[in-house]
């Protein structure tokens with residue numbers, strides 16, 4: 308039997324994984340209910356064939372559990388299994404969001420402690436776990452900024468300045484919040500062009516959204532001065548802290564002048580990222596902005612914890628319920644196991660690993676900003692250009708060699724970008740194996756560059772037309 312048949316093609320009339328016995332309770336009265344008239348056309352299949360089908364499919368997946376995954380900006384670190392165990396504890400996983408506070412004190416305590424931890428890491432005292440992802444965190448914070456300026460009668464502040472190296476969610480969030488994104492250039496050094504920033508700051512500026520370290524993996528050395536300039540103009544500094552892997556335990560964004568930020572628990576704090584699972588993009592803001600945070604807020608008092616929705620100045624709810632609690636629970640387990648020293652060591656090792664790869668690869672590949680990097684760095688295929696080899700070719704060849712590719716073609720300010728983030732969880736042996744394969748690809752690019760255009764050769768399907776896959780997705784279960 309062809310192992311690659313679709314589930315519908317394996318279907319044979321009458322096969323079942325389960326048959327229910329005869330009804331031994333009175334049948335419910337369904338008159339008047341909007342029930343379908345004919346059974347749905349589902350595949351009919353026995354349990355063993357079904358199990359084999361999905362196990363075979365799962366083996367085609369690539370994940371951090373079977374390969375190195377240096378996907379820059381996405382922080383695919385290993386997520387300890389103990390955190391997954393914590394997330395399945397029945398008292399948490401079966402708690403209904405409508406339980407009254409008295410019956411979910413443990414869950415509320417976990418939320419409060421995670422808020423306190425994030426306040427300690429960022430230096431910003433008011434935290435909410437409400438936003439479902441990084442982008443929603445950005446939006447929430449910009450709505451907080453809008454509320455802040457409205458309360459001060461400064462509605463003319465409608466522009467948000469954003470560096471050209473920023474993640475695409477930044478200008479998108481600004482637009483959704485009803486603000487106008489304005490681009491600030493990067494200098495030749497890959498850092499914010501402070502003069503360009505200064506020239507665009509004015510009485511119409513609501514905020515500056517800065518990513519630090521930026522998407523090139525560079526720390527902004529003038530960040531304190533930048534924040535001061537933004538504050539002098541009466542605007543707020545927002546930091547995109549999706550990736551806190553280089554800073555946590557070492558530098559608190561509030562100390563260099565940040566007023567509000569989000570962080571992605573599904574990158575830095577141990578929830579698997581990617582694959583479309585739930586995330587959490589908590590935001591942390593200064594004392595002054597705390598009153599505008601979304602509801603519900605977790606409140607701790609002498610009588611215990613409760614969820615507070617009565618907050619007259621709050622921007623309200625941005626989603627159902629309080630948070631994606633399973634993600635928060637994993638973050639709690641992660642933080643508690645590491646403790647403050649462990650968190651710092653995570654950051655140190657993430658930075659060391661990235662610099663190790665940068666230095667070992669910089670002869671074979673062009674590294675445009677070749678100073679000390681933070682948790683990631685950007686290389687390019689400039690040296691491979693004579694052979695017509697592009698970043699996508701290197702990425703696809705890596706698949707054949709057993710690694711997940713790095714992020715390519717982002718950030719947009721670098722041509723043929725390959726953004727590499729090893730994370731702290733990899734051994735030196737794994738990093739060395741990756742380097743050997745990257746050097747092998749550089750040799751291939753010199754000696755037989757055409758061969759790279761056909762990669763990957765070891766996968767069930769070869770080079771896909773990714774543009775068409777996005778524009779004309781085939782979402783049917785059946786062929787044809």
Ligand SMILES: *Cc1c(COP(=O)(O)O)cnc(C)c1O
Pocket residue numbers: 380381440441442443474476518547549550571586588
């Ligand atoms: C991932 C990421 C985001 C967006 O986070 P989501 O949870 O995917 O919405 C924003 N900024 C940066 C720098 C990121 O890496």
